Amino acid sequence: MRAAGTTGRLARKGARYLLLTGAAIIVAFPIYITIVNALLTPQQIAARPPTLFPLHPLWGSFSQAFGQAHLGIYLRNSAIMTVAITAAQLLTSVMAGYAFAFVRFPFRRAVFILCLATMMVPAEATIVPNRQTIVSFGWFNTFAALIVPFVASGIGTFLFRQAFLGVPRELRDAATLDGYGHLRFLVRIVLPLNRPMLAAFGIYSFLGAWNQYLWPLIVTDTTSTRTVQIGLKQLSALNVDQSNVIFAGTLLAALPIFVLLFAFQKQLVRGLTAGALKG
Amino acid sequence: MDGGDRPPGAASAISLEGITKSYGEVAAVDDLSLQIDPGELLVLVGPSGCGKSTVLRLIAGLDEPTAGTVRIAGEVVNGIDPKDRDVAMVFQSYALYPHMTVARNIEFPLRARRVPKAERERSVAGVARNLQIDHLLKRKPAALSGGQRQRVALARAIVRRPRAFLMDEPLSNLDAQLRIEMRAALVELQARLGTTVVYVTHDQVEAVTMGRRIAILDSGRLQQVATPAEVQARPANAFVAAFIGSPPMNVMPATLEPGEVTTGTQNAGRHLAVAGGVLPLTGAQQAALGARDLTTVLAGIRAEDLQVDPEGSVRATVSFVESFGAERIAACRLPATGAADGQLVMVRISAGARAPRTGEAVTLGAHAPASLFDPASGARLDA
Amino acid sequence: MPDRRRRTVLGRRASRRALREAATGYLLVLPALATFAVFVFYPLGRAIWLGLYRTSVSPNLPSTYVGPSQYASVVSSSAFLGSLWRTILFAVFTMPAGIALGIALAMLAHQRLRGIQVFRTVFSSTVATSTAVASVIFFTLLDPQIGLLSYWLGKKGGAGILSDPTFALPAVSVVSIWQNIGFTFILMSAALQAIPDTLLDAARLDGASSWHRFRSVTLPLLSPTVFFAIVVGIIGSFQAFGQIDILTQGGPNNHTMVLIYYIYQSAFVNNDYGLAAVASVVLFAILLVVTLVQFRFVERRVFYAT
Incomplete structure (x- = not known):
């Protein structure tokens, strides 16, 4: 009896590992084969049966993608845009969130509801007039076009307000009596107490900006301002005889976020689930 | 011109003149005037929601009054920033900055005032030694006990040597034992520093034990300002009578009946009828009542002024007897009036006397005159 | 007299403080x-307004005011309705499968096994x-060559899956499911971890089978997260x-022409701003309804939780 039970348990455990491994192979396969193909020659990629393991990896495709296919420039452009948007969203959301939580001003509630309402307007619904605005500002093909429309965030404002409301009111009173105005209270007390929120929203904002596709597509059309996501579309149009470069470029484009994923796993999870948990 | 024209609060450490603070229709504080002397420890006491914390916030400048004048050391401070009023506050929650060490917490107000580092360190060390928290300076607030946090909060208030301390229920988060210790420690500290303190509490025992003067607040209105003894002996109104004292004064409806009752020297004109029994009135009370056309009053009488007395005329049934060490209090129920249960009155059993049993029928007598209050306004009638 | 003067000075001082506070805010x-x-607000208004004007065929001619009739004509056009229908199809293809896979992977990884962290990653x-x-x-993996x-x-050979009218939208859907599986997995894992073990232990003691435990304990407790994932x-x-x-640029033969791609094409390929504006406004209206439903739900959940 006992032996049978142990065998049964072992078999169940084995089955679980088998299931997990199968699922992992399916999920990871597209990325795995992208890595493999980036290390093969175009001829090897096209050959059948396919090569599933690169015995003689070739690394030239990466420098080709980086240089000839302009991935280097596109990555730089994406980095500039993303860092600027993230920093700006953090700044404006913290400022507005603080005002809604701690500063008394007339129509505060109405203004706050106005900020909340922006969450209900998808960016996709305003691209037509927004592009006209950008063109009329003379911003077509500039970083301003990529960055300025996104320097504020409704959800960021909301999340920071909620987080700041968790700071005890008496801390504000104590700081006021200690001689600290709003700015110093914000910098010395409120922000240090809300570091997890800063990290979570920072990553949320970073991911959103980095992954943008539609907007950069319609406000830029030159190499000097094109972001890496749009660059990938250009890349995919390359000829079959450069397919290894396509795969290498795709990896290069995904690399920054992979690094982020491994470095800030906990904050990333919090950032991604922030919307779900806000209720 | 200059001498005679001095406003009433000029000599006070803190002076409130006709202060009102309304939120919409509701007045949290209603036409309050109060003078606090230099070096005084004044306790502001009242039930929760009576507006006592609002008064502190108005003095501190965290809120502005809707009407009235606030003076600190004779200077009008309405509209002056809290940081420029030079008062410190100790909060119920202590409001310590959780991410800073104890030392950083204490020196925080000095940093704001750009005190040089060496002097800051000296001040922090001095205050910490004074409050016996010098071994905690490197810890964060989360690593401290309630009593230790309380001391850190005090240290942060003391370190900048303000003109006055405002304390908002500073002991109410401590356990009972520590609270009693800290009461004494605070009184002692205040005497040593000689700084004016306005101390807010909802605990009347704390008020009576700590305050040289206590100010009782209810529904935003000041009820009485006096020494604890005065407040207990001559409560200004029925609210104060029922709020202060342990047990609080028994306040019972009574009717004024013609005819004198002779017990000792107290006789003239009328007497009080309470729950079928009879209580005498003093000559002064007779005189005070004489001018008014009243048939019913509220009679207040302390537990220690009542006794189980076979000669007494108020009949009651003993509900239970409580002992606090040497002291025993009998809760006695008066006869029912109509459908309602009879009122419970507290009676102190004198030291040598036999304690009545639960359920025992007794008669009660008074050995001191009752306080009389207007049944409509609650105001004391023999002021 | 001096008293009144003093009072106004005090009033001014207090209101200056309030003014400074308001200015800071x-x-x-x-x-x-x-x-x-x-x-956000200006372009939203402008989109509604643009929808009232018909863009002329020639780019040199000004657009003409046609009023709300353009809304009626666009919304009833087969091109618009087709794009809306394909968007709904796309949602039907991606959402149930994506959420089910996300839950399955989260359940699979929600075990105390050696090396489970590798699988989670x-x-x-x-x-x-x-x-x-x-x-x-x-795109490369589906390349016919x-x-x-x-x-x-x-x-192999031929036109390829992405050019096949039957398979193009399902193929796009599979790509979307795969891309979103990580997010859904993280979401569902977090929700699973929030379920107290004691609840499942209690069900086990009650003799519930593992499927029964999933149906009657886990799934109901996951439902708020599932609802969020649906929204x-x-x-x-x-x-x-x-x-x-x-992958398809809306092809083959419009079989992947979803609403947002229809807007993009109308506006930036065909330069028909009036038409694109109308479609944008409809897109906004649909998502507004979805978001409002979510807000109402979240509000209720908060209400019940307290």
């Missing part, structure tokens, strides 16, 4: 508010792929643009 919200005004890894990255990977998936599916999924379906643009 507005200064702090100004950057956000200005951005929203220029890039693999399952969440696709959050690191943007739409463009995922699309380009699959060199694509490995085409080869394995027996579709995000619906909104995401209406915003899915990159995968269409890279």
